[in-house]
Amino acid sequence: YLDTRKPKNFPPGPKWKPFLGCALEVAGIKKRTGSFLKATAELASKHGPVLGLKVGKQKLVVVYDFQAVKEFLASDDLAGRPFGEFYEMRTWGKRRGILLVDETFWHEQRRFSLRQLREFGFGRRNMSTLIQEETQELVNYIFKSIHHRDSIIFEMTTLFNVHVLNTLWSMMAGVRYKHDDAKMKELQAILTELFGTVSMVGATFSHFPVLKYLAPELSGYKIYVNAHLKIWDFLRRELEHHKTTHDPNEPRDFMDVYLNVLKSSEEAGDSFSEEQLMALCMDLFMAGSETTNNSLGFAFFYLIKYPEVQKKAQMEIDAVLGKHRVPTLEDRPNLPYVECVVLESLRMFGGRAFTVPHRAIRDTELCGYTIPKDVLILANLHGCMMDPTSGYDNPEEFVPERYMINGNVAVPDTFIPFGFGKHRCLGETLARANLFLFIASLLQRFTFSVVADQPPTEEWRDGVTPGPRPFKARVVPRV
Numbered sequence: 001y002l003d004t005r006k007p008k009n010f011p012p013g014p015k016w017k018p019f020l021g022c023a024l025e026v027a028g029i030k031k032r033t034g035s036f037l038k039a040t041a042e043l044a045s046k047h048g049p050v051l052g053l054k055v056g057k058q059k060l061v062v063v064y065d066f067q068a069v070k071e072f073l074a075s076d077d078l079a080g081r082p083f084g085e086f087y088e089m090r091t092w093g094k095r096r097g098i099l100l101v102d103e104t105f106w107h108e109q110r111r112f113s114l115r116q117l118r119e120f121g122f123g124r125r126n127m128s129t130l131i132q133e134e135t136q137e138l139v140n141y142i143f144k145s146i147h148h149r150d151s152i153i154f155e156m157t158t159l160f161n162v163h164v165l166n167t168l169w170s171m172m173a174g175v176r177y178k179h180d181d182a183k184m185k186e187l188q189a190i191l192t193e194l195f196g197t198v199s200m201v202g203a204t205f206s207h208f209p210v211l212k213y214l215a216p217e218l219s220g221y222k223i224y225v226n227a228h229l230k231i232w233d234f235l236r237r238e239l240e241h242h243k244t245t246h247d248p249n250e251p252r253d254f255m256d257v258y259l260n261v262l263k264s265s266e267e268a269g270d271s272f273s274e275e276q277l278m279a280l281c282m283d284l285f286m287a288g289s290e291t292t293n294n295s296l297g298f299a300f301f302y303l304i305k306y307p308e309v310q311k312k313a314q315m316e317i318d319a320v321l322g323k324h325r326v327p328t329l330e331d332r333p334n335l336p337y338v339e340c341v342v343l344e345s346l347r348m349f350g351g352r353a354f355t356v357p358h359r360a361i362r363d364t365e366l367c368g369y370t371i372p373k374d375v376l377i378l379a380n381l382h383g384c385m386m387d388p389t390s391g392y393d394n395p396e397e398f399v400p401e402r403y404m405i406n407g408n409v410a411v412p413d414t415f416i417p418f419g420f421g422k423h424r425c426l427g428e429t430l431a432r433a434n435l436f437l438f439i440a441s442l443l444q445r446f447t448f449s450v451v452a453d454q455p456p457t458e459e460w461r462d463g464v465t466p467g468p469r470p471f472k473a474r475v476v477p478r479v
């Protein structure tokens with residue numbers, strides 16, 4: 001804590017003070033600019049694209065521009081997973097860390113999850129039919145809410161929550177919930193609470209661990225632990241249910257396939273265990289819900305802000321599907337403009353986000369600087385996709401046409417909302433399928449517009465994942 005000397009050749013950044021490191025300076029800029037993302041972008045413009053920070057006891061490197069991000073994400077030395085928080089897990093009666101699947105096991109668990117997601121299909125349901133069920137549930141819910149009126153006003157940032165969680169939870173445990181289901185709402189509330197207390201680089205208590213004991217509430221530790229315990233409990237109950245109803249010949253979902261692997265000793269590597277299954281579900285849950293929700297939030301934020309984009313997408317949908325044929329993933333090649341709306345929504349989300357933090361697994365180099373072992377390092381993707389120097393014309397504008405090149409959909413190298421390299425998002429296929437089907441299905445049946453005198457604010461919400469601030473839209477059925 002008291003050491004203010006920087007390691008030799010450490011990336012440049014603000015001066016370090018005893019105990020705090022440069023936390024105060026960063027917090028000051030964060031307060032002025034409104035987010036940690038903008039604060040680190042500003043510091044990178046002053047100190048350079050590889051920024052060295054120290055927040056409390058934690059040394060941290062933030063990488064900003066595309067060339068540096070490319071070198072970072074391609075480096076095997078910088079592909080470690082951060083250590084999770086450890087605390088008492090009453091449910092299992094012993095001490096364990098549950099934030100993340102253990103690094104030594106991650107490789108095998110990641111490969112298993114990727115294969116399940118790629119071969120997605122349990123019983124008669126594949127990824128498209130599963131998401132279609134959710135999109136049509138939402139369409140019906142909106143029609144039901146409109147009832148005999150001409151239109152309805154919805155708060156848009158929460159409209160998709162349950163349905164997005166359902167796509168994850170159906171895949172993992174074969175369970176889906178109704179739009180108003182109390183249990184699912186509770187789970188969503190826990191996730192939202194949790195995401196509000198931490199940022200991508202951890203929470204106040206992880207930088208100043210003594211606060212866990214001195215100020216458990218103020219430092220967010222209590223909320224963090226309680227939220228984890230509640231989710232852990234939720235997952236454990238589902239796992240117990242699976243164990244009693246599991247038929248090895250007819251796996252219904254991810255949990256069943258995993259239980260099959262556990263049963264067949266030659267297939268199961270060392271990394272497979274019930275606890276790892278729970279931690280894996282936790283990871284997928286955490287990584288997949290807010291990201292997809294907020295990307296959809298940005299999509300509809302911009303669709304009401306740019307009605308001409310919405311109209312153009314609707315015309316394409318009408319021409320290909322008409323008003324009633326439900327969009328499926330097979331329609332993707334025939335709806336290139338909708339696909340471009342998806343890409344631009346992902347840029348609006350990703351360009352305001354960080355990658356997950358990685359850990360240096362040994363002393364190494366990045367762009368000529370020394371990164372000591374165990375230092376946390378992450379990329380600020382604003383530099384790649386939204387900075388004026390990122391190569392996108394008017395990067396703050398929502399322009400789906402930018403991906404339409406000679407009639408084909410194409411993205412530049414700098415388009416990396418899912419990262420790349422060893423930790424590239426493993427839910428990319430599911431996330432893109434969700435975005436495409438939700439956007440296409442809703443625009444087919446409804447028009448979304450700004451509510452008079454309640455225009456959405458341009459300010460967005462910082463947190464583990466960025467999102468638009470709550471905003472309302474008027475929803476009118478298309479006849």
Ligand code: HEM
Pocket residue numbers: 073110168283284285287288289291292295346349350354355356357417418419420421422423424425426427428430431432
């Ligand atoms: C629009 C939605 C999404 C976006 C923009 C997104 C973006 C990202 C990014 C930027 C990373 C970090 C890559 C890196 O550090 O190199 C990541 C990692 C990850 N994502 Fe996603 N993600 C989304 C949805 C999902 C979904 C739906 C799932 C689960 C089904 C998921 C699971 C994961 C996991 C498990 C990781 C960690 C991978 C690893 O460390 O090896 N994500 N995602």
